[in-house]
Amino acid sequence: xxGEHRTDAVLSRVLVxxxxxxxxxxxxxxxxxxxxxxxGLDLNADPGAGVxxxxxxxxxxxxxxVGEAVAALGGLDVLVNNAGLGGPASAGxxxxxxxxxxxxxxxxxxxNITAAAIDELVRExxxxxxxxxxxxxxxxxxxxxYAVSKRGLVAYADCVRAEYGTHVSVSCIHPAMxxxxxxxxxxxxxxxxxxxxxxxxxxxxxxxxVEAALDPRPPRDAAVTRAGRVQLxxxxxxxxxxxxxxxxxxxxxxxxxxxxxxxxxxxxxDRHGRAPGR
Numbered sequence: 001x002x003g004e005h006r007t008d009a010v011l012s013r014v015l016v017x018x019x020x021x022x023x024x025x026x027x028x029x030x031x032x033x034x035x036x037x038x039x040g041l042d043l044n045a046d047p048g049a050g051v052x053x054x055x056x057x058x059x060x061x062x063x064x065x066v067g068e069a070v071a072a073l074g075g076l077d078v079l080v081n082n083a084g085l086g087g088p089a090s091a092g093x094x095x096x097x098x099x100x101x102x103x104x105x106x107x108x109x110x111x112n113i114t115a116a117a118i119d120e121l122v123r124e125x126x127x128x129x130x131x132x133x134x135x136x137x138x139x140x141x142x143x144x145x146y147a148v149s150k151r152g153l154v155a156y157a158d159c160v161r162a163e164y165g166t167h168v169s170v171s172c173i174h175p176a177m178x179x180x181x182x183x184x185x186x187x188x189x190x191x192x193x194x195x196x197x198x199x200x201x202x203x204x205x206x207x208x209x210v211e212a213a214l215d216p217r218p219p220r221d222a223a224v225t226r227a228g229r230v231q232l233x234x235x236x237x238x239x240x241x242x243x244x245x246x247x248x249x250x251x252x253x254x255x256x257x258x259x260x261x262x263x264x265x266x267x268x269x270d271r272h273g274r275a276p277g278r
Contacts, residue, residue: 012036013073014213015066017113018083019051020044022178023131026202027082027209034214039069041083041113056083056109057101059116066116076120078213081110081153082131088264089145099145106149111156118160122167129212130157131205134176134228137235138242141250142264171212174223174232175205200224 014031018024019040028038028049038050045053050072054065070076084106089099114128121128135143136150154172161170177199204224212218223229235242253259254272 012077012214013075014038014078014080015069015073015076015113015117016040016080016082017054017056017109018042019049020046021082021084022202023084023205023209024082025049026206027080030206030210031213034210036078036214037073039072041065041069056113057104059112062109062112063116066113066120070117070120075124076117077124077126078129079114079117079121079126080129080131080209080213081113082129082209083109084131086146088142090142090264090267091144092267093264095145102145103149103152106146107152107156110153114156114160118164118168122164125167127169127171127213127218128157128160129209129218130154130170130172131209132157132172132174134174134223134231136172136174137232138246140246169218170220171218172221173205173208173212174221174228175208176200176224176228176231178202178205200228 012035014036016024016028016031016038017040019028020042024040024042028040031038040046040049040051041054041056042051043053043055045051052065052068055061056065066076085102087098087102089095089102095103110130117128120126130153132154133146133150135147136154139147157170157172160168164170178201201224208219208222208224212222221232223232231242251272
């Protein structure tokens with residue numbers, strides 16, 4: 001019937017993007033532990049792990065990758081849009097190649113894959129899971145492109161829900177900082193999320209992904225920890241409070257010298273009256 005989604009154990013054929021990364025590998029293993037059959041897409045193929053090579057930013061490649069995965073699975077019940085790219089970017093500087101690539105991967109890559117899979121998901125009354133971020137609702141300095149891509153991803157998820165929600169359920173997972181290689185480029189720029197973002201365990205993120213993919217009542221939006229759930233609620237209902245808290249925390253970090261080794265933060269230091277090494 002229209003409006004009903006499958007919630008039985010047959011929800012077991014899963015496609016995971018970014019399957020070669022930290023979240024992707026762990027989520028694929030956890031899904032298999034729950035009895036799911038999993039195929040993955042990644043820039044680097046790993047046939048032994050069921051991972052096909054696919055550049056999700058290329059619509060034609062995305063369509064081919066999804067087609068091959070669906071053929072191997074014998075259908076598709078769940079799509080996990082996990083692939084992601086991170087890095088620093090100032091909101092006051094024109095987007096460089098890396099900033100544009102983040103949007104291409106995090107937003108348009110997920111869009112390409114979902115579009116390629118949507119007819120199969122409608123046919124099977126399946127699910128789409130988007131691995132978003134706490135930064136989809138909480139802006140932090142010098143992370144403009146990542147925040148824009150993740151907020152856009154949540155807006156896209158809302159549009160999928162509006163168009164296909166009678167037949168396909170849609171969930172968004174909102175992790176905070178998890179120590180994975182996605183933060184390497186941020187560290188290379190002399191920046192760190194320590195002190196401005198709480199760390200969460202990889203296992204908690206994976207548990208939320210599996211819940212959204214396989215449990216009878218998938219969440220619409222899921223944070224990883226209790227603190228994350230509070231932040232999500234406050235950000236949605238009291239955004240002015242969030243603005244003030246972030247501003248105070250940033251001022252505190254600048255005063256403590258957290259941004260002294262980051263050329264990208266020069267303007268931020270100037271606006272807070274701190275010279276490097278002061």
